[in-house]
Amino acid sequence: MSVTAVTGSASGIGAAVAQQLREAGHTVIGIDRQQAEVVADLSSSEGRKKAAEQVIALSNGQLDGLVCCAGLGVTAPSSSLVVSVNYFGSTELIDLLHPALAKSTNPAITIIGSVAAGQQTAQPHPMIELMLSNDEQAARTAADELAQPHIAYSASKYALTMHCRRLAVTTGSTGVRLNIVAPGAIETPLHEASKNDPRFGEAVRNFIAPIGRNGQPSEIADAVSFLQSPQASFVHGSIIYVDGGMDAMMRNGNF
Template identity: 30%
Template sequence: MSVNVIVTGAGSGIGRATATAFAQQGARVLIADLNAEAAKAVADSLDGAVAVVGDLSDPEVAERVARTAAEEFGGLDVLVNNAGVMDTMALAGDVTDAEWERVIRINLTAPFLVTRAALPYLLERGKGAIVNVASEAGLRGSAAGAAYTASKHGLVGLTRSLAVSYRDRGIRTNAVAPGGVATGIMTGLSFDERGLAVLGPFHASVGRVAAPEEIAAAIVFLASDAASNVNGVILPVDGGWSAI
């Protein structure tokens, strides 16, 4: 796979598994992450990978990520918007301004900014793929709190808008919607008791928790030529949770 790829949030979890999967197929990968140590460790473990560290919700950082990939690799073929944070499961009436702003900024504004920065380079190639990591919470209202749910529904909408807007210029945009995945996204969170009491019963049908590599495999497929006629799709990778 001789392609140039950006993976955001690639220092751990789904992002790290995705960057590794692309690299194993011969892709050159830019590792974008807020955690400098994690980003460097992943980049050092992959042949030809480079790391860019910073807050992706900062337009200057988003521009630097896209520009670095184009300069280091000679162009850009694939963007994977994976970086994200979980909320505390707080309901709309209980969400603080700080939590709402943080979750929307990281989960929705950052993917928009990175996409906007990357589009000129993707369009220059005349062919490319964007894959967004949404969530089961982007398909239903019972998988997370108000902030996370709104952010992932927003990312689904952005995915579909991009798919329609750029399909005639060679850019496909799809998203995966994972269910439960064994990552560290919930590490250190203190969950809202009222939110857990209301939403907890809906989680009984979550099913098996997936490995990050299972989500990565779906992302690599959507970015590949094997999915050349797949555009605007929100693909559940949730063990059947969305079918219930």
């Protein structure tokens, strides 16, 4: 059975992914700020390097899977933190762990994006280009200057999705598959905090998917389990929306 590192494993979607993989017999190395095999802060390069070193040690240098779930929503303490955790907390960790993944026979990475990324397709905010050019400090400054956490959030997820799709093309020959799951509204502590926020709560509560309900973390874990499995052996660079029809409602001609 495989060894998979899961970021954000202490809560919500990451916890559901970790549980489902463990129940299927896989070994999971959880990475989180607390209650995890690897306790690390993915908001800094130092924390990401510490996390990668520990994962490599725990997996004896050969990793079969990486699932990047750690993220902050619109109630995060700052927009710069959203940029650092949501974008760089995934992209730098992928870079650091890619050599260990490339040693496996059927390696796969799944990133948790968001249906919110689609909000940036019409007019991408300039901070996206700063993230894509790997300039963390400039992207953080741009995000804090804008002081609109919902834009920092959608921008971080758009940049992350674009980065991963580019990476899927350039690193495809290494055999490491890389895909993105884009959730809609999923009932987790992050979503609960957004619903209760005085700035965004009403919009979040009114954002109802065509299917008529919010999703559960286990429904995202189902998609992740598929993408990480040999059944998805030819799925690479794809975005799977698990959103109750939200993206179809918002952007039905844009695919």
